[in-house]
Amino acid sequence: MLSDKNKNITPAGIIVTETNNRIIPATRRPDGSLRKERRVRPGFIPQEDIAIYKNRFVAKKEHTEHNKRNENNENNENNGISSQNN
Structure with a gap:
C-alpha cells in the first residue's frame, strides 16, 4: 500500500503520487479479501473528475x-x- 505522505487524491479516489503516477488504492471486499492497487494510464480522466x-x-x-x-x-x-x- 502507499504511504500517506505527499499524495493528492482526485474526486474519483485516484491517488497522484510524487512521481505523478496515478494509482487506485487497494480496497477490501465485503468477504475480507483485498483488491490490488491498480495503475491508471496516463491521460485517462475518469467521469467523476470531469x-x-x-x-x-x-x-x-x-x-x-x-x-x-x-x-x-x-x-x-x-x-x-x-x-x-x-
Missing part, C-alpha cells in the same frame, strides 16, 4: 445569486439578525 459544463449565462447567474446571499447574511449579522430566522 467538471460539469455550464454556459456563461448560467455561471454568471449562480455567481450573482451567491454574492447576494452572502451580502444578505452579512447585513443580517451586522444588524443582529441571525440568518436562521429568514
